[in-house]
Amino acid sequence: MLDELLERAVRALDELEGLFNGAKNYFSETIDGIVREFLLKEKDISELVMLKNTMMQLLDLAYSQAKKRLNKLILSIKDGKTKVEHYSKTYRVFVEEWFVSVTESGSVKVPLHGISASVVFPQLIRSALAEAQAGWALSDEGLNGGGGTHPVMFTTKMWQLLFWMATRYGAIDVSISGLFLRKRKPPSIMWKAVAKSWPYMSKSEARKYANSRIAMLTLYLGDGKTDGGTRANAFRISVGNSFEKKPRSLAAEIIRDAYAFGYGQLLDILQCEKWEALKRLSRLPPTERRRSPVYAEIACYRFRLAFDGSKLYALATFKSEEEAEKCFEELEKLAVKAAIYRGRTRQYYYVALNAHEILKLAMRYTEWRRALREFFEKRRLEPTTPLRRKLLELAESPPLPSKTYKSPPFLVLRCPGRLARSSRLGREDTGLSSRRTRVQIPAGAPTRCFELLKSAGSGREASFKSSEAGRRLWSAGWRFWGLCWR
Numbered sequence: 001m002l003d004e005l006l007e008r009a010v011r012a013l014d015e016l017e018g019l020f021n022g023a024k025n026y027f028s029e030t031i032d033g034i035v036r037e038f039l040l041k042e043k044d045i046s047e048l049v050m051l052k053n054t055m056m057q058l059l060d061l062a063y064s065q066a067k068k069r070l071n072k073l074i075l076s077i078k079d080g081k082t083k084v085e086h087y088s089k090t091y092r093v094f095v096e097e098w099f100v101s102v103t104e105s106g107s108v109k110v111p112l113h114g115i116s117a118s119v120v121f122p123q124l125i126r127s128a129l130a131e132a133q134a135g136w137a138l139s140d141e142g143l144n145g146g147g148g149t150h151p152v153m154f155t156t157k158m159w160q161l162l163f164w165m166a167t168r169y170g171a172i173d174v175s176i177s178g179l180f181l182r183k184r185k186p187p188s189i190m191w192k193a194v195a196k197s198w199p200y201m202s203k204s205e206a207r208k209y210a211n212s213r214i215a216m217l218t219l220y221l222g223d224g225k226t227d228g229g230t231r232a233n234a235f236r237i238s239v240g241n242s243f244e245k246k247p248r249s250l251a252a253e254i255i256r257d258a259y260a261f262g263y264g265q266l267l268d269i270l271q272c273e274k275w276e277a278l279k280r281l282s283r284l285p286p287t288e289r290r291r292s293p294v295y296a297e298i299a300c301y302r303f304r305l306a307f308d309g310s311k312l313y314a315l316a317t318f319k320s321e322e323e324a325e326k327c328f329e330e331l332e333k334l335a336v337k338a339a340i341y342r343g344r345t346r347q348y349y350y351v352a353l354n355a356h357e358i359l360k361l362a363m364r365y366t367e368w369r370r371a372l373r374e375f376f377e378k379r380r381l382e383p384t385t386p387l388r389r390k391l392l393e394l395a396e397s398p399p400l401p402s403k404t405y406k407s408p409p410f411l412v413l414r415c416p417g418r419l420a421r422s423s424r425l426g427r428e429d430t431g432l433s434s435r436r437t438r439v440q441i442p443a444g445a446p447t448r449c450f451e452l453l454k455s456a457g458s459g460r461e462a463s464f465k466s467s468e469a470g471r472r473l474w475s476a477g478w479r480f481w482g483l484c485w486r
Contacts, residue, residue, distance in 0.1 A: 001102065002084070005093065006077045008108055008181040013070045015186050020063040023189060026158050027055045033269040034124065044122035051119045054174075061115045062176040062189065069110055070179075073100060108181040109190070116175030118196075121165040127261040132167040132218045134209035137201040139222025139237075140164075144194050151200045156180060156188040159270040160221065166266060167218065170197025213257040216250070226277045235281060252282040294378065296371035298361060299330040303353060305375045312391065314353040324349040336361065359391055 031052040035045055076082045076095045083094040092099040101109045125132075133141075137151070141164070144152040153164045154177075165172055178190040209215040216237065224237040236245050255278065258264035267275040294305045296314070303314040318324040324340050328351055331338045339352045353361075361368040372391055 001091065002077050002082065002093070004183075005100070005102065005108060005181075006074060008183065009070050009073050009077070009110075012179070012181045012187040013067070013074065016063065016067055016070065019187055019189070020059050020066075023158060024056055024059050027052055027059075030158075030162065030270060034266070037265060037269055038124055040122065040124075044124075047120045047122045051121060054117045054119050058115055058117060058174070058176055059189075062112055062179075065112050065115065066110065066179045069095070069098070069112070072096065073110065106183060110179045110181060112176055112178050115177075116173060118171065118173050121169045121172055123169045124166050124266060125262045128212070128214040128257075128263075129167060131209045131212040131214040132263065133198070133201055134206035134212070135215040135218025135220075136164060136167065136222055137206035138203060138210065138215075139219050139224075141201075141222070143200045148194075149200055150194050150196055151198060152192065152194045154190065154192050156190055158191070159267075159272045161191045161193060162270055163221070163266065163272070165193065165195075168193075168195035168198050170195065172196060213250075213254045214261060214263065216246070217254050217258055217263065220254070220278065221272065221274050224274065226274075226281050235278060248281055251278050255279060255282050292378070294371050294375040296361070296365075296368045298336065298365070298368075299327070299334060301327050301330070301351075303351075305358075305371060307375075307379055312355045312358060314358055316351045318349045318351070319347075321349050324351050327351045355391065362391065 031048050035048055040048070073082075073093075073095050081095075085092045085094070085099075089104045091102040091104075093102060098111055098113070101107075101111070133151075136153070140155065140160070141151050141153055144150045151168060153161065153168075155161055155164070161174075173194040173196060175192045176189055177192045180188045180190060182188065206215075210219075219237050220235060224235060226235045235248075235251055255264060258267070264275075295302050296305065297303070301316050303316045305312070305314050307313075316324075316327055318327065321340075321342075328338050328340055331351070331353075336353065337357055339354075340349060341352065342349055358368065358372070362372055376391075
């Protein structure tokens with residue numbers, strides 16, 4: 001544990017200056033953006049300027065203390081002077097009079113003390129405040145400790161800190177309480193804010209506003225997530241100890257109300273990642289309806305066309321791995337590349353074709369072109385990529401004949417009876433009752449050529465070894481490409 005703690009502390013020390021400079025730039029640019037975008041009184045503007053200056057001072061103090069503590073932590077671990085104690089699910093690594101908290105899940109926090117100030121946040125938004133506060137009360141907001149009566153917010157996200165302040169405007173005590181050391185990501189600053197002008201809203205009271213779109217917005221910003229990133233077709237909000245799935249259509253309603261009441265404009269300035277994800281979700285085309293999916297067949301297997309917001313693919317569903325493997329092998333015989341994977345519920349297996357394989361199938365089969373045309377019409381997909389443009393072209397019209405150089409056409413004849421094979425092959429007749437002879441015929445060959453071949457193949461005149469037909473074909477310049485027997 002100490003080795004990993006040392007590694008995180010060294011990396012955090014290297015990234016510390018950039019972390020705090022980035023935070024200062026964010027507060028400076030964001031607060032200036034609020035002043036520009038919102039119609040504020042002089043008093044409100046001066047309060048925002050004071051807030052910005054206070055944040056800069058807090059960050060300077062926190063940087064100085066964090067740098068000293070990280071250096072002490074690194075030196076203590078290297079010298080073996082640290083003391084480790086176990087408390088429930090947390091380990092405490094003591095360094096002089098303070099300690100670093102390390103949870104069993106791997107979270108590491110270096111405490112910072114005495115870095116706090118009182119600020120005033122002006123009222124930017126005047127509508128649906130109770131609904132916005134209810135969403136926070138049902139998610140990240142807590143009750144100030146020690147028997148307090150005011151709401152408190154702990155967060156490492158600066159956009160969340162400012163947005164919460166806007167919904168809990170007035171007198172606020174803000175402080176920097178620690179520095180989180182992450183395993184792979186850069187360290188993060190822990191902020192604490194207490195809204196002194198507002199009483200704490202209980203969860204029972206907050207649930208009265210649970211169906212409000214603005215309450216759902218702040219609930220999502222606090223304890224929500226989009227379902228599957230770019231493949232999202234829903235978003236989720238925390239309800240108790242689980243997540244409740246909400247339809248994509250609701251995202252559009254939340255965004256509409258957010259802009260109507262001014263919350264959307266503020267979130268745009270704050271550069272909130274969750275807000276941007278919610279907007280992307282609302283802009284995605286509607287998901288295909290399960291009652292009218294688009295299918296196409298290959299090798300007697302039916303594939304369903306699908307689109308995840310960025311990529312086109314086709315899926316065939318199977319109840320067993322053996323069935324999926326059999327489908328995979330059949331496709332392999334047709335030079336179609338596929339992938340097998342197991343579903344999330346582990347009840348089904350899927351054979352998937354990517355867009356490149358769909359393109360090859362569309363060039364070969366009319367059915368796949370028809371399915372593509374129908375799918376593009378239903379989903380209203382735009383040709384935003386070269387591959388999608390090619391697929392759309394194939395969907396609208398069949399491909400042009402290929403202009404590659406190919407061998408001349410060949411004639412296949414059924415040869416009944418016993419026939420001695422050519423001495424060129426050095427083998428005699430095997431006695432098969434039915435054979436197929438394949439001879440290469442250049443384009444424009446005279447009709448007499450076919451008659452001669454039939455005569456030679458049937459054995460009515462002579463075998464190829466000594467027949468007149470064989471000599472005449474050879475003297476005319478014909479080349480036999482091969483003989484195939486069945």
